[in-house]
Amino acid sequence: MENTNITEDTAIKNIKDAVLGLDYGDVLIKVHNSKIVQIEVTQKKRFDDFKGSAGI
Secondary structure, three states: OHHHHHHHHHHHHHHHHHHHOOOOEEEEEEEEOOEEEEEEEEEOOOOOOOOOOOOO
């Protein structure tokens, strides 16, 4: 049972780190048989004040 707690703690820490490491993006948590089996992070960059060489 203790090994399960270590795994759960590690998963929760990884999810927390993924969320805190993002300005914009997604964190997808995949679950199989009630256990977290995968964490996917998609990071997005925003360029709100970007103007290209053509002044666009």
